[in-house]
Amino acid sequence: MTNDHHTSKQYDADLETVRSRVLQMGGLVEQQMLRAIDALVTCNRSLIEQIIADDRRVNALEVEMDEMCSHIIARRQPAAGDLRLIMAVVKTVTDLERIGDEAEKIARMAKLISDGDRLQMPRFTEIRRMGDLALDMVRASLDAFARLDTSTATQVARDDIRLDDEFRGILRQLITFMMEDPRTISLSLEIIFVAKALERIGDHAKNIGEYVIYLVKGKDVRHVSLDALERDASE
Amino acid sequence: MTNDHHTSKQYDADLETVRSRVLQMGGLVEQQMLRAIDALVTCNRSLIEQIIADDRRVNALEVEMDEMCSHIIARRQPAAGDLRLIMAVVKTVTDLERIGDEAEKIARMAKLISDGDRLQMPRFTEIRRMGDLALDMVRASLDAFARLDTSTATQVARDDIRLDDEFRGILRQLITFMMEDPRTISLSLEIIFVAKALERIGDHAKNIGEYVIYLVKGKDVRHVSLDALERDASE
Numbered sequence: 001m002t003n004d005h006h007t008s009k010q011y012d013a014d015l016e017t018v019r020s021r022v023l024q025m026g027g028l029v030e031q032q033m034l035r036a037i038d039a040l041v042t043c044n045r046s047l048i049e050q051i052i053a054d055d056r057r058v059n060a061l062e063v064e065m066d067e068m069c070s071h072i073i074a075r076r077q078p079a080a081g082d083l084r085l086i087m088a089v090v091k092t093v094t095d096l097e098r099i100g101d102e103a104e105k106i107a108r109m110a111k112l113i114s115d116g117d118r119l120q121m122p123r124f125t126e127i128r129r130m131g132d133l134a135l136d137m138v139r140a141s142l143d144a145f146a147r148l149d150t151s152t153a154t155q156v157a158r159d160d161i162r163l164d165d166e167f168r169g170i171l172r173q174l175i176t177f178m179m180e181d182p183r184t185i186s187l188s189l190e191i192i193f194v195a196k197a198l199e200r201i202g203d204h205a206k207n208i209g210e211y212v213i214y215l216v217k218g219k220d221v222r223h224v225s226l227d228a229l230e231r232d233a234s235e
Numbered sequence: 236m237t238n239d240h241h242t243s244k245q246y247d248a249d250l251e252t253v254r255s256r257v258l259q260m261g262g263l264v265e266q267q268m269l270r271a272i273d274a275l276v277t278c279n280r281s282l283i284e285q286i287i288a289d290d291r292r293v294n295a296l297e298v299e300m301d302e303m304c305s306h307i308i309a310r311r312q313p314a315a316g317d318l319r320l321i322m323a324v325v326k327t328v329t330d331l332e333r334i335g336d337e338a339e340k341i342a343r344m345a346k347l348i349s350d351g352d353r354l355q356m357p358r359f360t361e362i363r364r365m366g367d368l369a370l371d372m373v374r375a376s377l378d379a380f381a382r383l384d385t386s387t388a389t390q391v392a393r394d395d396i397r398l399d400d401e402f403r404g405i406l407r408q409l410i411t412f413m414m415e416d417p418r419t420i421s422l423s424l425e426i427i428f429v430a431k432a433l434e435r436i437g438d439h440a441k442n443i444g445e446y447v448i449y450l451v452k453g454k455d456v457r458h459v460s461l462d463a464l465e466r467d468a469s470e
Binding site: 074083182 | 291294295297298301302304305308309312313314315318319321322325326329406410413414417418420421424427431455457458
């Protein structure tokens with residue numbers, strides 16, 4: 001074993017495997033989200049079962065990736081950029097797994113909404129828009145990871161502010177809706193939980209974007225203002 | 236530098252620092268939770284500001300701990316139990332930071348509840364009970380980490396099922412409450428979000444318990460059934 005990784009093809013191959021596995025896991029999570037949002041409208045039962053089944057694959061990938069990263073640390077003593085990659089991946093897989101969980105929750109909620117209710121589902125256009133934005137954010141964060149692109153990562157942080165605004169808007173509208181017709185309270189609450197799940201997915205995408213900035217720039221931009229994040233990402 | 240850490244006092248000291256920092260961060264998060272639950276009843280503004288200020292310390296600790304772990308990986312090439320400690324810590328600090336975030340959210344919601352509303356706050360006893368259970372779970376998970384105690388860690392996973400049940404119970408009661416008196420919808424929603432925050436805190440405590448089992452037993456018990464977790468933890 002050598003610590004000079006540049007001479008080790010196997011080491012380079014291991015790092016490449018880690019990178020491509022993250023993107024594979026990300027692709028699976030994206031698909032879960034897409035299906036979950038569709039399931040809300042179509043109430044396609046087999047789609048819902050598929051999302052739940054995929055969640056097991058996502059969970060297994062999380063465990064596998066952490067094992068892979070541990071193995072590389074133990075065998076290779078990664079340093080500098082390689083170590084940042086490993087640290088970023090260990091954090092990223094947790095966020096990806098949680099995005100998968102939220103997609104699964106949305107799917108389970110879709111299952112609870114009866115066909116009758118579905119026809120009169122309040123604020124559906126807005127939920128769809130929130131879902132599209134959250135999905136775009138997840139895609140952009142994975143794209144930023146794939147291309148080591150800090151400006152896309154920064155865009156995800158900016159979009160998270162928009163997503164939070166959308167969430168608050170939907171919440172306000174649904175409160176009014178429930179007050180006007182208390183029979184819609186249960187259904188409206190389901191929609192609020194769906195919106196909340198999408199809002200959290202945005203947080204996870206933002207986290208992934210932050211890890212990309214750390215990976216590329218070596219700066220930890222968690223818990224800093226958007227201005228500071230933009231500065232660190234572009235320096 | 237040597238890879239034989241048993242001869243390196245500095246390395247042992249570094250690992251000890253990591254362990255004690257996790258517990259320090261955990262103590263801070265526990266205090267945030269305790270104060271957040273109190274703030275719900277007392278609406279003590281200075282308490283709320285304190286929780287928000289503490290959140291910045293928790294955030295700083297998260298960043299610091301990850302740096303410390305990266306440093307140890309780069310310098311020491313940890314293996315076996317030492318590596319599991321580092322991996323467990325890298326995951327644990329994320330969960331602790333999120334617990335702090337949820338406590339901060341509860342504090343901010345406490346701020347929104349007016350004094351008049353506070354007097355007639357629905358399901359307060361139940362929320363208090365949920366808060367106490369969630370706090371016990373966080374304490375137990377940190378205790379399990381401190382004493383490498385897998386049976387306490389297993390108990391946290393068991394308690395999480397109880398906490399989820401409590402959440403569903405409160406949700407059902409609040410739905411009825413809102414339907415009976417739609418004027419309480421806004422307030423009830425705040426309480427639902429508080430309950431949701433507590434439910435998530437329980438998830439994070441459970442995660443920490445799972446990392447303890449991984450640390451002690453070398454088995455990754457995420458995403459397994461409670462039965463399998465109990466078996467792995469006691470083997």
